[in-house]
Amino acid sequence: MKQFKVKVSNKAGALSGVCQALAEKNVRIRAISTEAISKTDGFIKVIPGNDVEAKIALDAGGFKYTESDVIVVDVIDEPDMIAKLTTNMSEAKINIKSFYLLDKGLFAMTVAREDFLKAKEALGDRVVDSA
Numbered sequence: 001m002k003q004f005k006v007k008v009s010n011k012a013g014a015l016s017g018v019c020q021a022l023a024e025k026n027v028r029i030r031a032i033s034t035e036a037i038s039k040t041d042g043f044i045k046v047i048p049g050n051d052v053e054a055k056i057a058l059d060a061g062g063f064k065y066t067e068s069d070v071i072v073v074d075v076i077d078e079p080d081m082i083a084k085l086t087t088n089m090s091e092a093k094i095n096i097k098s099f100y101l102l103d104k105g106l107f108a109m110t111v112a113r114e115d116f117l118k119a120k121e122a123l124g125d126r127v128v129d130s131a
Contacts, residue, residue, distance in 0.1 A: 001070040001129055002051040003098060003110050006063050010042040018044045021061035027053045031100035031108055045098055047108055068097070068110040071119055072129035077105040085126075092122040 008014035028049030036042040048054035058065050075081040098110040111119045120127050
């Protein structure tokens with residue numbers, strides 16, 4: 001599973017353009033976030049249902065993007081579980097770069113490439129999917 005970080009202009013319609021490109025290739029969006037980094041630039045981070053088709057869609061749309069591997073974690077839906085999960089990662093000296101709620105008790109995260117295996121090890125049997 002991948003996260004695509006798409007560089008866009010910080011203007012009306014940027015999010016729509018990325019979503020439309022993915023929709024045209026029948027790519028389901030599992031998670032998405034936006035971030036304005038300046039008055040003129042921003043990013044859209046998306047975790048698609050199909051990485052290969054998402055890449056084809058973004059390439060066809062002329063978008064510039066980077067890819068990151070994603071770890072999907074299943075946790076018990078209790079008030080302190082995110083705190084416990086993130087504390088566990090912090091104690092292992094792993095910086096979480098992106099964090100998403102996918103569904104009740106199901107989270108996705110990206111970490112630095114060099115920390116990927118260490119993160120999977122720290123999360124143990126809570127990992128349900130990863131690249």
